[in-house]
Structures are given as structure tokens and as C-alpha cells.
Amino acid sequence: MQQQLANIVSEASSAAPAIKTRPEFEVFKAGLVGSKGSMTAVMKLMGSIPKEEKPAMGKLINEAKQKLEAIFAETLARIEDAELAAKLGEPIDPSLPSPDDFAGMRHPLSQIREEVCGIFHRLGFTIAEGPELETEWFCFDALNTPANHPARDMQDTLFLPADTKATDAPKKADEAYLLRSHTSSVQIRTMLSRKPPIRIVAPGRCFRRDTVDATHSANFHQIEGLWIDKNVTLKDLKSVLDSFVREVFGNAAETRLRPSFFPFTEPSFEMDIRVPNMGALSNRWLEIMGCGLVDPKVLENVGLDANEWSGLAFGMGIERIAMLVHGIDDIRHFYANDLRFLRQFA
Amino acid sequence: MKISLQWLNQYVDLSDVPAEKIADALPMIGLEVEEVLSAGLVPLEHIVVGKILSFVPHTNSDHLSVCQVDVGDGVIRQIVCGAKNFKANDVVPVALPGAVMPGGFAINETTMRGEVSQGMMCSGRELGLNDDHGGLLIMTDRDLALGTPINDCFPPADTVFDISITANRGDCLSHVGVARDLAAYFNKTLKNPVAGADRKAPSGNASNAFLSVSLETPNCALYTARTIRGVKIAPSPEWMQRDLLAAGMRPINNVVDITNWVMAELGSPLHAFDAATIGGNTIKIRQAVEGEKIKLLDGKECTLTADMCVIADAEKPMVVAGVMGGENSGVTDATTDVVLEAAWFDPGSVRKTSRALAVSTDSSTRFTRDVDPTLVDVAGARAAQLICELAGGTLEGEPVALGAFPRADRTIEISGDYVRARCGYAVEDAAILDIFKRLGFGVEDKGNSCWSVLVPAFRPEVDRPIDLVEEFVRIYGTDTIPSEAIAAPNTVDADAQSAQFTRKAANLLAGRGFAECVHYTLRDSAEVKKCFGEKMTDALALANPLTSDQSHIRPSLIPGLLDALRLNLSAHNEPRRFFEIGRVFRPDRTGALREVVSVAFVVLAEPTTRSWKSREKLDVFFAKKLCTEIAAAAGVAEQRLLFGAPDTEQTPLWQKGHSALATDRARALTIELGLIDAKLALSWDISETVIAGEVLLLQDAFKNPPKRARFKAFSTFPPVARDLALVVDESVPAGEIADRLKATANKAASKQFLVEKVNCFDVYRGKGLPEGKKSLAFEIVFRSETKTLTDAEVGKVFDKIQVDIERAAKCTVRR
Incomplete structure (x- = not known):
């Protein structure tokens, strides 16, 4: 019997390495410890052996069982490892490229827009939007632009046919529809729709009847800013815009307000910046936006008392800022959408 | 407009101010300097008056002459010259070796085709004097001593400012006007040549x-x-x-x-x-x-x-x-x-x-x-x-x-406090008054730091107190405006909902590997017509387009995205996924134009990149998933969308049988998706299969603020699933059967437990089914909030569903 046990263990031990799969293992295991297994058969003999031999025999059987259990565990672990290896496949070569051919990215104009709006957001400015398809009153009259102003000419501004109806840009009276030439029209719609204090930035698309070249585009993007409150001053204008410039162009950027003219601000300025580290444009005064105090006439046009309220406004070209920040020399790149361009700003 | 500094100096003495300082000052008072030019002769060394004693043709050239030139120093120099406009004894400018011409060209003694040339005789243009390059500058009749430095023969060079004048500064389209502003800025006296003139009204003498x-x-x-x-x-x-x-x-x-x-x-x-x-x-x-x-x-x-x-x-x-x-x-x-x-x-x-x-x-x-x-x-x-x-x-x-005079001088009442209130910084009354006076305005002190300011007729646009503030700031200097910390009281306001939505949508698509594009709003009428038909084209025309290829406002972002695909395919940039967000325009049923917020994307079904490992190709349902996610970002849940087929006759953009149209019940949101019509894509030179989607939102979609989510408790008990196959006519949409099945299941299980999900997981046609029929297999998932469901409980409800669905929808249960 002792011999029998030794044979069972030794046969099991030598057969185990050949077992490759779980079914084989089950067959193997059943052949030993199943109801008809060889080990089970030996154990059944226990009843027939003399009482005084039982303790010694029992010990032998237990030892043999433990050896078999160890063989089973080892075999099973080996099979599980093999199964896992089969499931995982060959080890990877991490130096191979990913087969996924896409990488998403925001357009540089969107990135700059969100950066600028984010900077003003921290100063309490929230985003307002207005229609691209505007009326002449909102785009010009309300902004104190006289009827004979050159910008209102058919040669400079794109108009819609006279019978156009546009639900999303309610008219003031019976004025014409046009594609807005600036985002300043959002100032008007905002001031008419809510009470001051107002602090908004209005990013959006604008249109000029221009021939496309390296610096001109049939449409372009602006960010308009408006702050209406009691006692808004030139100092506020300078402080807000200086803070913006430092965030975008760094602490070394200098600014200056150069007197200029816009019908809807008085006084009006162009803001110039001078930056030490901007490639070929370093250390030169560069125009970046128009700004000023909101003209009292504009406040009156939207029913605000110019003695009670005052405001500041500014407007910058997103393309312009993006071109300065990234050193882009041709505005047409923004509209061609060549991946070799877009990927540079991903 | 060009302003000559020498001329300007007749009206304001700027002789002690360097030209660079004037050039820096002009933009700061609102007169933008486009360019600083030089007029006339700049200081030049080693260029003197000389006389051509004689000349002979160059033996090795058909156009050069060899001249003997006297510059008054006792040496006769030989100079080779290409000009033709001189004769013997003409007096001309002579640049001697060592001279550097205004363009930077240095003169040396050289040999030209075998003849020594000891200098150069000059034209007006070579001296930078004028534009004349027709020949040498002949000065014979000016009685000049030979050897006189050329600068002694001409007035000194002038500085010219090319200034661009804004629409409100007509007064500066003259030398006296610019002189007046500079006099005010540099605090100098204006010498107006017509100061004392009688500005009398017209006599009426006809x-x-x-x-x-x-x-x-x-x-x-x-x-x-x-x-x-x-x-x-x-x-x-x-x-x-x-x-x-x-x-x-x-x-x-x-x-x-x-x-x-x-x-x-x-x-x-x-x-x-x-x-x-x-x-x-x-x-x-x-x-x-x-x-x-x-x-x-x-x-x-x-x-x-x-x-x-x-x-x-x-x-x-x-x-x-x-x-x-x-x-x-x-x-x-x-x-x-x-x-x-x-x-x-x-x-x-x-x-x-x-x-x-x-x-x-x-x-x-x-x-x-x-x-x-x-x-x-x-x-x-x-x-x-x-x-x-x-x-x-x-x-x-x-x-x-x-x-008669159409306008005249004006009087503006203003106070020092008004100026300070607009400026936001301290400034003395005296400083303000001084600047008004320097600008040529009359000032009458009304006491209490209030003044009556007389603005002469040369400043038509200075009309109101705020205009005087601008005048003050301009001359006082914008560099005096302080920059300080910003007081920003909260306006309790949020970003416009449309802006919040487009930001979410853009981040979603960029996160899915789409490259964002920006295209022009203005499109070609032929393109609009081939994609959206004639009626749409007529509704979107501009009144005064600049060019015929930019004559219409866009009804969709997809044609632009097809442009991007074409460009990047032809450039071998291996494009795959593009998106754009912007405004598009659509006429409503009454013909009124709606300005619509659009989120659109295109993706190639298969990659253009070669790879060692292939990926499963994309199909229309990829677009459906994206579109419903974008709709969800706008607050419209998928179950509120009704999907059907678009009218591809009206919108030839979409491939018939492989495209879909959906709206929400409020019709504020529309989804168009599918394959781009294969023939249309070919007109963009794209032979690849293009999957596209566009989510269009009317302003109405952004009227109500987004709802905050309310937490609902969920069951801690396990779900039980049952599968059910229904045989229906080929033409019946699966969504319709799914909706019916959902309603039927809910009814059957009502008050007992929940129907958590009804999901179509297989569509089968062919063997075992009659012609024109298809089998839709659904998984129905039940769950109770209060207990673990038994087979018997679920079985009873499931049996009822199988009976009820055959009555509720035109289908038979496949057993």
C-alpha cells in the first residue's frame, strides 16, 4: 500500500508537466482524487486494514494527499499563467507607434479667445454674445456713427437684401440688415437687455467688405469689452488693460494709450504694446486694440443717464493677438486649416 | 499727409526739439506717424563741385565715356561715366574716393573695362536730392566754385512726417493745424500767419x-x-x-x-x-x-x-x-x-x-x-x-x-470736478485751464472751478464737456494716467449659455480627437446650391457681395469642413477628424432668417494613415453617438430626440439611405448626420467615405438656464434580464418598436418593479424569416427597488409583455 501511494504520487508528478489545459487538468485530477480515481481507491482500502496500522497508514495517505494537492496547485497555477499569457498575447514592443491616427486640438483662434476671455473673467467680466447678422441701428446709429460715415457704405459693409427678415436680430425701426462690422453692437444689445452694473466681454465674428490678403480677411474675430458702472474712469481703463497685457505678453510688456477716434468712445485711444521678446517685433510699439470711455451719446441711445452712469469699452482683434503671440505672418493661415498649421498649437 | 519740419518751423519754433522727439510726440497727441522721411540733401562727405574738362568714348564700351574732371584741387582726375546728358565744361557733383552715397554705396578708385576711374559723377537721385535719374545733375549755370562741398550748394535736408489723420481731426490737415497741436504739447507759441485776419461773414455780393x-x-x-x-x-x-x-x-x-x-x-x-x-x-x-x-x-x-x-x-x-x-x-x-x-x-x-x-x-x-x-x-x-x-x-x-457760415465758435460749460471724475486721478484746475488755453480755446472763469470754454470753429468735433476731457488728456499726456489695482465688484452674472455650450461641445470634440477648424462665413452660391438646393440658396444671398465666390452666408459648417478634408488630403497630411463651431443661417418656414449656433464634424470612415495594426472602420452610428452627446451638452437628452430620414432631394448633401435627421420636441435643436453623398464628396475630390454630423441650435435652446441635477436613490438589488426577438416589416424603424416595447414593458411591470432598459442588440434578416421581414432582438432588464426578483415574478411579467406587444405593435414574437 505504501508502495501504491508512492507510485501514485510519482506518476502524478511525472504526468503533471504535460497537462496544458483546464479540461486535461480536470481529467487528470479526476483520475486521482475523483470518485473513480486511483488515490480514492487506495483511500477506500483504509476500511479493510488492521486497526493498529491505521494511524501509520493514515499518516502516509495524508502525506500523499498533500503532495498531490501541491501538484494540483502547481499545475493549475501553470495553466492559469498560460491562459493569461494567451489572453494577453505577445509582449508588446513599446517603441511601435499607436495605430490611432487622431489627435484632437482647438484652433489657435479659439485658444486665444478662451485665454483672453478667461483673463477678463477673473476681473469679473462674463461672456455676452450677439447676432452676426445685425441691423444698421445696432451696428452704427446706436454707436453714434453718423449716416454718412464711410464704414456704413455699401463699399465697406456687407448688407442683406432689403426684404430680409431676421428673427434673431430684432430691429429698432425699419433699418437694413447687415453682417456686423464689429462686435461693438453687442454693447448695445447688452445695455438694452439688462441693468448696470455691467461687465462683459463679447467675443465674435465680424465682417468687412475687404479683399483677402496677408493682413485682411472677409471675416475676422474680435473681443469687445464693456464695463458700465457709476464712476468708471480713465484710470480704470488703463488699469484693466494694463493687467490684461501683462497676463498675455508678460510683465516686461509696456503699454501706451495713443489718442485716436471712434464714434462710440470719448476719449478714444489705441493701445500699443512694446515687448522685449517677440522676435522681429521686439521693442517696437505695436497696436493691439481700440478703447476709450463710452461716449455719453451711446449711453443716452440705450436709455442710460450719462450723469449717473459711465463706462469703458475696448475691442481687439483675436487674429491680431494670435499673430503677435505666435509670430504668424499671414492671416489666411487661420482659415485654411492645414493640419501642419493647426498641429503647431495643439 | 506729409508735414515738412522746415515748413512747420515757420509756425512754431521747434528748433530745440530733436526730430525723433517730435516723431514720438505726434502719435501721443493723436497724429499717427506712418513714416518719417527725409527730403533734400543729407550731409555728404567727399562730394564736391567739379567740372568736366573733356571726354572721349571708352574704347571698350559703346555707352561709357572717359572724362577728365577738375575739382579745384590742382589734380585732374579721370572718371568713367555712363551718363549722356553732359557736354565739355559742364559743372556736376563729383563723389571722390572715400565718399559714401546716401544708399550706403562707397566710392573707391577702380578700373572700369581697363580705364582708371577716380570717382563718380552723380545724378539728383544718387545724391538723394530728387527723383531725377535721367543723367548727371548739371549745375553749370549756378556759378559755383570748383571743390565746393555739395551740401553748401543746397538747403539742408528736411524731415518729413507722413501723418495719418483720424476722421475727427480735419484741423490737422495743414501745417498750421499740426503746428497748433505741437505748440500746445511742447508749450510753445503758435505763430499763426492769419492770426489777425478778419473772419467776416460772406458779404452777399453775387x-x-x-x-x-x-x-x-x-x-x-x-x-x-x-x-x-x-x-x-x-x-x-x-x-x-x-x-x-x-x-x-x-x-x-x-x-x-x-x-x-x-x-x-x-x-x-x-x-x-x-x-x-x-x-x-x-x-x-x-x-x-x-x-x-x-x-x-x-x-x-x-x-x-x-x-x-x-x-x-x-x-x-x-x-x-x-x-x-x-x-x-x-x-x-x-x-x-x-x-x-x-x-x-x-x-x-x-x-x-x-x-x-x-x-x-x-x-x-x-x-x-x-x-x-x-x-x-x-x-x-x-x-x-x-x-x-x-x-x-x-x-x-x-x-x-x-x-453763410454753416457753423461757428461754440461755448462749453465745464468744471474741474467733471474732468477729474472722468479721469479718475488728481489734477489741478490750473493744469486743465492751461491746456485749454494752449490749444487756442478761450476760457472764462465762472468761479467755483467752473468755466466757460470757447472752442473756435477750426475744431468742429469739440462740442461737449467730454470732448474737452479728451483734449485735456491728449495734451496733458496719456502717460500720466495711473495704472492701479482693479476694484471689481461682483455683477452676479454668468457667461452666455450659448458660450457655455460651445465651450463644452468644443472640448468634447477635441477630446475625441477632432481638429478644430475655422472657415469663412461667406460661401459660393454654386456650393450652397449643390448641397442645400435652390430654395436655401435664394434665401441666403447678400445684397452687395464683393466677389461671386463669397456671395452667400453659410447654411452649414460642413462644406467648409469638406474644404479642410480636401486640402489636407491633397497635402498628404493624413487627415481624419475635423470639427467647427460657429454661426450658420437658415430660413424658417416663413422665410425669415434664423441665426443658428452650429456644431459640425466630419470624419473619414477609414484612416488615411498606414499602420502596422488596423482598427475597425467607423460608420454612421459613430456620428449618431457624437451628435447625441453634443445635444446632451445643450441639455437635450437622447430620449427627447426623434430620429428619421432627411429629405435628400432637398438637401443633396446627405447620402440617401445613409443619413438621419432628428429634432427635439421644441424644435430648438436639430441634428443632421450621415454619410456625405458620395458623388458630392467627389466634387470635393474626396473619394473616401465621409461621415458627418451637424447639431443646429436656435437661440430658443439657450433661453432657460440649465437645470441643476437632482439626486435620485438607486436600487441595491440585482437586475434580471430577458431577451425577446420580434419579427417586423423591413420598413419599420427599430426605434419605433423599441419605444412600443418600452411602453408595453413598463405597463406590464407597473407597480411591481422597474423596467430599467430596453435595448435592441441584434438585427437579423435571412434564413428562417419570410422575405421583407427582419427580426429585432431586445434585451429587457428588470430591477426592483425593494427586493431580489425571482424567476417566477419576472416570468409572469415577461409572458404578459410577449402577449401585449403583438397587439401594441405590428410584430410577431419569434419563439
């Missing part, structure tokens, strides 16, 4: 012995004419030619030069007629007759319209008022009698005419910026006096002077 004038249009507020007889037309004096050249004007003859010079000095345009050409000795200032023709000074023939103003004689228009004179009425060499016009034309009228005729002149530029009406007669008198002095005529008869 005729004199030589001329009768009738003023017949409101577009000319003021008209004066003077007759000067016996003039001798000749070149104007050298100083005047110099001034004009420096200011960018071409000298013509004394009379014309005087009108231009006075205009550039004072800003008031003038016009000189040859009196002999004025038919009937009559001048009529009138509106043009529709279709009337005139040949302008520059030879251009113009057809006039009734809204243009002209100066006519008894028969014909002679001048387009304020714009340009006609070819046949101007001053010529034969002129002896001159009629000198000084007038004030309506700025709007001149602007419209100038633009309509596409003629812009020094004169029209000034009239459109509203010239000082009180200066008109003063300028006329000054020019008449100069003509008499320099062209030898006599002023005859009384000047004709009709009309």
Missing part, C-alpha cells in the same frame, strides 16, 4: 465787373471768388517748390502752386480757373444734371449723377465741387486772368461724390473732414495776395462772397 455767381445748392454753404487779372504764368519760386515737394506735391506753375501751398499751410482747399474759359462769365454752384459728363484734370471722363455738386459756367460743369477740376477750365501757360475760388462744401456730399467717382484728392480729403468755414475767405485772400506778389496780377473788383 457779382462784380467780371463775374456773376449764383449759389443754387445747399451742398455749398459758402462760396467766394476773386478775379485777378494780368498774371504771368511761370514756375513758382524755389522756396515754394521746395515746400511743395517736401509735402509730397508736384510743382506745376505759380498760380496752381500757390493754391496748393495755401491749402497745405491753412487746410482750406482753393481752386483757380482760367477766367477766359468761364462761359458767359457766369459761375453756378448747382447739383449736376443726371448723366452730365465732365472730363477731369487727370483725363478721366466721368458721368455725374443728380446727387453730385458741380461748379458750372453758363453751359457746362467745370469742376466736381470739392473733388477735382475739369480738364478745360484750369490754369495753363497761356492764362492771363484767374478766378480764384474758396468755398465750403458739405462734407457728406463731397465724400459720397468722391467715393462714387472713385476720385480722392487733397481737396476732397479736406472737405470731407469739415474744413473751418471761417477760414475759407481768409485762405482766398491770402492766396490772392500771393498770386499778386508772385505772378504779378492785380486783384480786380470786389470779391464775390455768397452763403
